[in-house]
Amino acid sequence: MPDPLAEIVTLLQPSAPFTKRASASGPWRVRRTDLAQALYVLTIAGRANLELDNRPPILLQTGDFALVPAAQAFTMSSVDPPPPPGLLNLPLRLDDGTYRLGPPDAPPQVQQLLGHCVFASPDAALLVPLLPDVVVVRGADRLGVLAGLVADEALAERPARDIVLQRLLEVLLIEALRARAETQASPGLLRGLHDPRLSSVLRQIHAAPARGWTVAELARAAGLSRSAFFTRFQREVGLPPMDYLMNWRMTLAKDLLRHGRLGIAEIATRVGYGSASAFSTAFSRRVGCPPAQYAAQHGGSVSADAQATLLG
Known part of the structure; x- marks a missing residue:
């Protein structure tokens, strides 16, 4: 019998236009308001707050994976120490291709892998609302491996790169969506399947x-x-x-x-x-x-x- 979740993720035709590794130290805050894409974040080390509009902050700790299928805007900020009101940082791109928040010579307190995912399907407007607004998976070892593979493939120039990326992203999304989230999913296919x-x-x-x-x-x-x-x-x-x-x-x-x-x-x-x-x-x-x-x-x-x- 067909799997509805797998069918919908496949039909979305995900691709990864941007992925990056970032580290931070000290107080920091970044905000994006023009994303209109899926967002995924793997916290490799440390702690950070993910804030989505009209939602309380989500604490992401080492090993946590967060997926937002339709992120219009988000804020990421430090926890230890918290940023002062009004602080906004611009990430600094380092020579090794990673991004840095805070003093570049200070030991990193937080390390994350972040990616944006776009859906090529013309039916994305119908399909994305069937997915949860946000999924957080704690201690996501399998997702960490998959996210690392996505980042490695996205940053390389290998034959058949786009096809490999699409397949990896399909597996990443399915694995994240079928994992048990820490909070009840918003109305949609995932809640119906549970x-x-x-x-x-x-x-x-x-x-x-x-x-x-x-x-x-x-x-x-x-x-x-x-x-x-x-x-x-x-x-x-x-x-x-x-x-x-x-x-x-x-x-x-x-x-x-x-x-x-x-x-x-x-x-x-x-x-x-x-x-x-x-x-x-x-x-x-x-x-x-x-x-x-x-x-x-x-x-x-x-x-x-x-x-x-x-x-x-």
Whole structure:
């Protein structure tokens, strides 16, 4: 049976445009407000505070790994000693390619590996909200190894570098997301998969997206009444079950249109529509353009039978 988490991470098409090793001493604080990317931080030694807007500070200690799938802004600061109000530092790039905060000749009190991750998928806006807002894993030995491999590959110029980086990042993200976080995840796929009643339902949806699912049928699969299932699914996953199913069908359809050479009718069947016209109508309403036009705009192609639906 397909693994929903693995499918979503793979479809996100992660890449690593920037990774760095940083050390710090004394009081320090850095802030980024223009990131709009996934952020991951591995604390190799020492302690630091990670602050995300509208959240209390998160203390990161030696061996801790933090992942923020959609970081718009963040602040990182010293703990021992705390920075004075208003202090902001600019990292200094050293000759060895690492970055330094505080006096460059002082013994480092904190060492971290930081990386930014971008998602190449055009469907990232649909998929990222299914992930937790932030994940913190304590004593993340396996994640430390993976993060080190990502950094090593990102800083090197080896053949097939981009492909290796994408695969390493997929494993890194899956490992971080499936690890037990210290706090309850925000509503999304991860919380749904940890709910014993909803996990099997989500896996069944991903295993058979073309099936004519109803709320009543999904509720029976979860062993709940229809109203209890609807309320629980929306609370844990963050959207109603039929909206989740529709989003997943459209995500699969767009992926097939971008990368496949299938006709509209075959794609319609694969994502649960009885006819090409019904699929085209639903796709246009959801995406804003007909399927064949979407394929042409995103470098895909469809077989000859689809061309007549380009404008309808």
